[in-house]
Amino acid sequence: MIKIAVMGHGVVGSGTVEVFYKNRESISKKCGGDVDIKYILDLRDFPGLPYSDKFTKSFDDIINDGEVKVVVEVMGGLNPAYDYVKRCLSSGRSVVTSNKELVAAHGAELLRIARDNNVNFLFEASVGGGIPIIRPLSQCLAANSIDEICGILNGTTNFILNKMINDGMSFDDALSLAQQLGYAERNPSADVDGFDTCRKICILASLAFGYHVYPDGIYTEGITNIKLEDVVYAKKLGYAVKLIGYAKRISNDKIFCATYPALIPFSNSLSTVDDVFNAIMVKGDATGDVMFYGKGAGKFPTASAVVADIIDACMHINRRKSIFWEDAKKDYVIPCEEHETAFYVRAKCDLGEASRLFGGVKTSPAENGDVLFITPVMKEKDINAALDASGIEIKAKLRVMEQAV
Amino acid sequence: MIKIAVMGHGVVGSGTVEVFYKNRESISKKCGGDVDIKYILDLRDFPGLPYSDKFTKSFDDIINDGEVKVVVEVMGGLNPAYDYVKRCLSSGRSVVTSNKELVAAHGAELLRIARDNNVNFLFEASVGGGIPIIRPLSQCLAANSIDEICGILNGTTNFILNKMINDGMSFDDALSLAQQLGYAERNPSADVDGFDTCRKICILASLAFGYHVYPDGIYTEGITNIKLEDVVYAKKLGYAVKLIGYAKRISNDKIFCATYPALIPFSNSLSTVDDVFNAIMVKGDATGDVMFYGKGAGKFPTASAVVADIIDACMHINRRKSIFWEDAKKDYVIPCEEHETAFYVRAKCDLGEASRLFGGVKTSPAENGDVLFITPVMKEKDINAALDASGIEIKAKLRVMEQAV
Numbered sequence: 120m121i122k123i124a125v126m127g128h129g130v131v132g133s134g135t136v137e138v139f140y141k142n143r144e145s146i147s148k149k150c151g152g153d154v155d156i157k158y159i160l161d162l163r164d165f166p167g168l169p170y171s172d173k174f175t176k177s178f179d180d181i182i183n184d185g186e187v188k189v190v191v192e193v194m195g196g197l198n199p200a201y202d203y204v205k206r207c208l209s210s211g212r213s214v215v216t217s218n219k220e221l222v223a224a225h226g227a228e229l230l231r232i233a234r235d236n237n238v239n240f241l242f243e244a245s246v247g248g249g250i251p252i253i254r255p256l257s258q259c260l261a262a263n264s265i266d267e268i269c270g271i272l273n274g275t276t277n278f279i280l281n282k283m284i285n286d287g288m289s290f291d292d293a294l295s296l297a298q299q300l301g302y303a304e305r306n307p308s309a310d311v312d313g314f315d316t317c318r319k320i321c322i323l324a325s326l327a328f329g330y331h332v333y334p335d336g337i338y339t340e341g342i343t344n345i346k347l348e349d350v351v352y353a354k355k356l357g358y359a360v361k362l363i364g365y366a367k368r369i370s371n372d373k374i375f376c377a378t379y380p381a382l383i384p385f386s387n388s389l390s391t392v393d394d395v396f397n398a399i400m401v402k403g404d405a406t407g408d409v410m411f412y413g414k415g416a417g418k419f420p421t422a423s424a425v426v427a428d429i430i431d432a433c434m435h436i437n438r439r440k441s442i443f444w445e446d447a448k449k450d451y452v453i454p455c456e457e458h459e460t461a462f463y464v465r466a467k468c469d470l471g472e473a474s475r476l477f478g479g480v481k482t483s484p485a486e487n488g489d490v491l492f493i494t495p496v497m498k499e500k501d502i503n504a505a506l507d508a509s510g511i512e513i514k515a516k517l518r519v520m521e522q523a524v
Numbered sequence: 525m526i527k528i529a530v531m532g533h534g535v536v537g538s539g540t541v542e543v544f545y546k547n548r549e550s551i552s553k554k555c556g557g558d559v560d561i562k563y564i565l566d567l568r569d570f571p572g573l574p575y576s577d578k579f580t581k582s583f584d585d586i587i588n589d590g591e592v593k594v595v596v597e598v599m600g601g602l603n604p605a606y607d608y609v610k611r612c613l614s615s616g617r618s619v620v621t622s623n624k625e626l627v628a629a630h631g632a633e634l635l636r637i638a639r640d641n642n643v644n645f646l647f648e649a650s651v652g653g654g655i656p657i658i659r660p661l662s663q664c665l666a667a668n669s670i671d672e673i674c675g676i677l678n679g680t681t682n683f684i685l686n687k688m689i690n691d692g693m694s695f696d697d698a699l700s701l702a703q704q705l706g707y708a709e710r711n712p713s714a715d716v717d718g719f720d721t722c723r724k725i726c727i728l729a730s731l732a733f734g735y736h737v738y739p740d741g742i743y744t745e746g747i748t749n750i751k752l753e754d755v756v757y758a759k760k761l762g763y764a765v766k767l768i769g770y771a772k773r774i775s776n777d778k779i780f781c782a783t784y785p786a787l788i789p790f791s792n793s794l795s796t797v798d799d800v801f802n803a804i805m806v807k808g809d810a811t812g813d814v815m816f817y818g819k820g821a822g823k824f825p826t827a828s829a830v831v832a833d834i835i836d837a838c839m840h841i842n843r844r845k846s847i848f849w850e851d852a853k854k855d856y857v858i859p860c861e862e863h864e865t866a867f868y869v870r871a872k873c874d875l876g877e878a879s880r881l882f883g884g885v886k887t888s889p890a891e892n893g894d895v896l897f898i899t900p901v902m903k904e905k906d907i908n909a910a911l912d913a914s915g916i917e918i919k920a921k922l923r924v925m926e927q928a929v
Contacts, residue, residue: 138667138810149666149846249811251660259656261554262543262831388817391796405543405828406654409818412793413811423810426667434846441554441839 127194128161134422150433192216215428217244223318227331227446241428249420250413263403265327272319274395275310312341320364338377358382359390456500461519467512532599533566539827555838597621620833622649628723632736632851646833654825655818668808670732677724679800680715717746725769743782763787764795861905866924873916
C-alpha cells in the first residue's frame, strides 16, 4: 500500500482528490499495488465529505509519518509551499506539484534535492493544465534537439484578445466580461501583465534547454496597453494578436526567452486557438513542428495532470525519472535588444516617409492620418534606433512572429 | 553497456540509426549507461557507411546473441516481422516497432507475450509519426476515461483533399501531384482506400478502450469516390472534407470505430490541418479535448519517435511499462448502421421534396438541378431507410462530424 498526502484543498486540490477516488481502482492497477490518500492538509474545515476524516491542519502529521511516500502540493504560492516541498524531498518523498510559481522560482534547486535523495519532483500540471506537455517534451529531448517553443499559455488573456479580435470589444470590456464569467481574477495582474505566461515559458525553456531560466531575468510584456484599433488593423493585415511565451535556442550557450503580445499570421495554427484554450508549438530538429492543444486550466483538466503525475511517482518509488535541469548560467538569456524580430508599427507620418524607413517597406494608410507598416526582421536595437532616428511619432509597436511556424 | 539490434535499414531504419548516433551521448546519459547498436539486419549491402560493420543478413545472429536486450523492428509488413518480433519478445528482449500493420494485426498477442516475459513492446512511431500520442494517451488513461478519438492520421490523403479544397483540383490530379512530390506511393491504395488510417485508429482505439480492435472488423471507406464538386459544396456550407479515423465509447461494453471521409465544420481545429500534417483529438472525461498536431510521417519525425521508445526500453530493462490491452471481445464494435451521425446529401430532386425529408431540413440548390442538405443526427440505418423510401436519386452522401470538437 502506497500512502500519499495532498497539501491544499482548493480548486485543484479538491479536483485531484475527486479524480483520484473516481479512478482509484485503475490507478492502483497501474501502480501495481493499492494506493490511498492518507492526509489532506488544509487550514479550513471540510465537513460532510466522504473523505473528511483525512484532513489535517498540521504539516507535521505528514512529514513525521514514514508511511507517506508521495506528497502532492496543490496549495499554490511560494510560502509555505517552497519550505514544505523542500522538506518532503529532503526526507525522501517524491513530490508532485501544479505550482508554476514554485517551479519557475525554485525548479533547479528542487530538482537537485530530488536527485540527491533519489526521489522524483514532477510538475506536469504546472504548464498547460490538462495538456500533456512536460512529459512529452522531456521524452522528446533525448532524440531531438529542441530549437524553439512558442506557446499560448494563458487562457484568460487569450479569451480577452479573442473578444477584441472577433467581437470588436475594447480591452476593458473584454476584461470585465472575463471577470463576470469567472475566467479572470478580481485582481487580473498575474494574467494580463504576462506574469503567468512568463512563469510557464520559463519552465518550458528550462526543461528544453537544460538551464534554469528565472522569471525576473526575462522580458515580460502584458496585454494591458493593446489598443482595439491595432487588433483590428492586424486582422486586416492577416494576423491575430496573441500573448505568447517564446523561447529559442540561439547557440549552445545562448537562448532567447520572453513573454509579449505578438502578431501571428493566420496561416499559423497558433492564430486560431480559441477562447480559454492553450496551445504549445515545439520545434525539434528531428520531429519538426509538433503542437499540443487543449484546455490550459480548470479544475478537472489540471487535476487529471496531477493524478497522472501521482501515478508516475507511485510507479517510480526509489527510481529516478529523467526530468532535470541545471541552475542558471550567467549571460545565458540574450537581452531583448539582441533578439531578431519584425515589428508591426503604427506611426503618425506620411506614407512616403514610412516606406523609406528600413530601405523601403510596404505601408498601409490607417485612420487619423496614421500609417501602418511591418519592419524587416532585424535586431530589436537596430529597429528601435532607426525609428528613433527618423523622428516620426510611433503610436503602437508590436512584435510579429513570422518565423515561428 | 546495453546492446540493441535494428531490423530493417529502409527509410525509417536508416533514420533511426542516424538519429541514434547523432544523440548517442544524451541517450546513454538518459539510460544511465552506455547504449550501442550491435546489429543492423538487412538483406541489402550498405558499404561505405560509418556503421557498415554492423550489418548482418541473418536474424539468427540477433536471436542467438544474449547481449542484445532491445530489438527495433522497422522492416514494415507482416512477414517476417511478426515472426521475428514474437521470437524476440519470447526470448526476453524488449521490442520497439514503427510497424502499424503489425500492431493493428497482432498487438494484443504481442503485448501478452511481452507481459509474460517481463519485457516491453513499444510502438510510439506506429501512429502519428513524430507526434507523441501513444505515450500521452496511455498516461492520460488512468486519470481519465477516454470518450472519443478523432484523427487525421494519413498525410497523403490530407494533402490530396487539401488540394481539392484549396486549389479546386480533381482527385486524380491531386493524387498525381502527390505522387510527383513523393507523398504518395505508385500504388496508393493503402492511403487513398483508407487502410492506413484504419490501422492507426484501430491501434488508438485498442489502447484507449482496452480491447483489441481488428482492422477487418471496422468500416473503412477511402477518398477515391469523392467528387470535387462535393468538396466545393461542403466548403460553401462551412465544412472541410477530411479522411478521419474515429472511435467513440458507446457504453462500458460497446464502442464505435471506423474510417471514412467526413465533413468537419470550419470551427473545429481539425478542419484547418494542412497538407501532410496529422492531428489527433482526444476527448477525456477530466481533461476535455486535447489535440496533438505535427508531421505524421517522414524519415526523421518517425525515427525520433522510434529513438524515444529505444530510450524508454533501455530505461526499463526488466521493468514493465503499463501499455496493455486485452484481446478482442465479441460484438464489441457496433456496426455502422447503429452509429448515430448526420449526413451531407446531394440529391436529384426538387427543393420541397428534399426539405420534407426527415421532418424538414434546410436545403441549398446546387448545379444541374441537384439539391444539398444535411440530415439530423440519427442512426445510419434510419437515415438510409428514409432516403431509400423517398425514392429520390442520391448522388453523393458523406458523414458530417458535428459532435466531435
